[in-house]
Amino acid sequence: MNKPDNFLNIQDEMGESPVWEPSEKALYWIDIAGERIHRYDSSTKKCETFKAGMPVTAIARRASGGWLTITKSGLAFWDPVSNRFSLITDPFKDEPDFSFNDGAVDRQGRFLLGSYNNKVLDAAEGSLYRMDRDRTLHELDTGLKVPNGIGLSPDGNKLYVTEQFNYKIHVYDYDTKKGTVSNRATFAEVPEPAGMPDGLTVDSQGFVWSAHWGGSRVTRYDPEGKIDMEIKVPAEIVTCVGFGGDDMDELFITTAWYSLDKENRAKQPQAGDLFRVKTGIKGLVEPEFLG
Numbered sequence: 001m002n003k004p005d006n007f008l009n010i011q012d013e014m015g016e017s018p019v020w021e022p023s024e025k026a027l028y029w030i031d032i033a034g035e036r037i038h039r040y041d042s043s044t045k046k047c048e049t050f051k052a053g054m055p056v057t058a059i060a061r062r063a064s065g066g067w068l069t070i071t072k073s074g075l076a077f078w079d080p081v082s083n084r085f086s087l088i089t090d091p092f093k094d095e096p097d098f099s100f101n102d103g104a105v106d107r108q109g110r111f112l113l114g115s116y117n118n119k120v121l122d123a124a125e126g127s128l129y130r131m132d133r134d135r136t137l138h139e140l141d142t143g144l145k146v147p148n149g150i151g152l153s154p155d156g157n158k159l160y161v162t163e164q165f166n167y168k169i170h171v172y173d174y175d176t177k178k179g180t181v182s183n184r185a186t187f188a189e190v191p192e193p194a195g196m197p198d199g200l201t202v203d204s205q206g207f208v209w210s211a212h213w214g215g216s217r218v219t220r221y222d223p224e225g226k227i228d229m230e231i232k233v234p235a236e237i238v239t240c241v242g243f244g245g246d247d248m249d250e251l252f253i254t255t256a257w258y259s260l261d262k263e264n265r266a267k268q269p270q271a272g273d274l275f276r277v278k279t280g281i282k283g284l285v286e287p288e289f290l291g
Contacts, residue, residue: 004232005275011272013256018241030058061286101147107152112140122146149210170185198212248282
């Protein structure tokens with residue numbers, strides 16, 4: 001496995017949510033704290049940055065065009081042509097201590113996402129939701145300490161959810177017809193010195209790739225939850241991973257300098273940059289939301 005190369009010196013305060021758009025041969029990702037959305041065009045080798053005007057915490061492809069986004073003001077559609085956001089719903093409008101965090105589209109075109117207590121991060125008050133194509137929300141599970149990275153097995157029958165502040169990745173049985181979960185089990189437990197598990201993705205072989213906040217690494221787990229390999233990253237805060245490239249075999253890794261003091265930031269000049277690893281392993285194109 002090759003070491004990650006510094007793909008783009010972008011210096012995101014909190015990079016997140018790398019998603020490949022194959023129709024454009026482009027990678028989109030976000031800077032949550034910097035309130036930015038980036039688009040890298042692999043044909044022109046140019047990066048375009050959009051000012052969001054608010055924190056965007058996750059993005060997902062949308063079949064009818066544009067993007068589905070999670071923002072601090074709720075769920076919204078985003079049109080990159082006009083750089084406009086159209087609010088869909090904000091169930092926490094009257095509960096400022098709660099907000100959505102991360103999400104992923106299932107193989108049936110529904111959106112799965114997590115909520116958390118943004119004031120008390122280690123409170124077991126987070127929940128897992130499903131947003132159907134008619135844009136209605138349904139709670140699937142609760143009692144989670146910041147549900148974060150979300151991904152599905154290639155056949156869509158297993159759902160992986162990071163419980164970040166409990167240092168665990170869970171796996172559920174996922175009913176693809178009903179969009180419901182059952183039989184929650186611990187897929188992987190991360191020792192504290194390795195950092196908290198953060199964003200994740202699942203490759204075409206059914207292996208799970210997890211970024212480590214505070215762990216300077218990405219871990220690949222086999223379908224049984226055993227560590228298959230680790231990739232060291234020259235940044236302490238590794239936030240998310242996503243596959244892209246013409247052959248879907250390039251792993252893009254977002255990082256952050258958020259929360260680093262001056263001394264540690266000076267020791268990690270590449271913190272906040274976008275990294276890439278040519279894995280030789282194919283990922284999966286993220287599905288599109290059908291609503």
